[in-house]
Amino acid sequence: MEQLLVWTRARSISEAIAYSLVVNVLMFFAALAFGGAVVRAFPNARVAHQGPPLSRTELVLASLCVTFNSLVMFAGWWLFQAGLLRVDGAPFGWRWMVDAVLLVLVMDIAMYATHRVAHFSPIYRFVHEIHHRYDQPRPLTLFVLHPIEVCGFGGLWIAVLCTHAFSLGGMLLYLTTNTLFGTLGHVGVEPLPEWWARVPILRGIGTSTFHARHHQNPTTNFGFYTAIWDRLFTTIDPHYASNFARLVASAERHAAQGCVEANE
Secondary structure (H helix, E strand, O other): OHHHHHHHHOOOHHHHHHHHHHHHHHHHHHHHHHHHHHHHHOOOOEOOOOOOOOOHHHHHHHHHHHHHHHHHHHHHHHHHHOOOOOEEOOOOOHHHHHHHHHHHHHHHHHHHHHHHHHOOOOHHHHHHHHHHOOOOOOHHHHHOOOHHHHHHHHHHHHHHHOOOOEEHHHHHHHHHHHHHHHHHOOOOEOOOOHHHHHOOOHHHEOOHHHHHHHHHOOOOOOOOOEOHHHHHOOOOOOOHHHHHHHHHHHHHHHHHHHHHHHHO
C-alpha cells in the first residue's frame, strides 16, 4: 500500500485527472453490472414497480454524476499532494477493518443528517427532488443525482478523511461497502431472506426494501447503511418490517413454486 501511495503522489495533474475519470467510469459500470445481476437473480422479489424505459435526462444526470465524482477524487488527490489529507499505507491487517468500520459509522450519521437537511425546502425542491422523481428505483438511479448533491457528498467524504490519517486499505473497503449499499438500495428487488429482519443485529442494517420505501415515502428512512438513526429519531417507516417480511415471503413462495414446476 505504501508503494501505491508513492506512485499516486508521483502523478502529474493531467495523469491524476485521467486516472480519476477511469476509476469512476469502471466503478459506474461495475455497479450497474452488479445491480443488473441482482435484479435478474431475484425477478419475483420486487420492492418497487419496474420503471419506464430510460430517459435522456437519467442518462445525462448519471454521466454528470460520474464526471463530478471524478472531480471529487481529483480534489482528494490534490489535498493529498498538499499534505492536507493524510493517508496511512498500513499493510493488510486489522487496521483496514477498524478504519472501514469507523468510516461506515461516521459517514452513516453524517449522511443521515445531511440527507434530512436535503429534504428541507428549498434544498429539496431545487436539488434533491431530482433524485426522487424516480420512485421506481433501478441500478442507474444510484447515479441520477443533481451535481450539487454529488459535490455535497464528495465534500463530506473528503472532510471526514481530513480529520484523521485513515489507512488506504480501510478507505478502499469503505468505498466498496458504499457502492454495494448504494447499488442494493436502488435495484428495486430484495435479495435478502425473510428471516433477516428477525435477527436483532441484522435488522439494523439497511436493505433494498428500506431505501425503496424512502423513494416511495420521502419522509421516512433517511439512513444509508443502517436504520439506527431512523429508529433513534423516529423517522423509520412504521410499515418497513412488515413490508419486508411480506415481500420476501411472497418472493420465496414464487421461487419454491418455480422449483416444483421445474421438477415436474
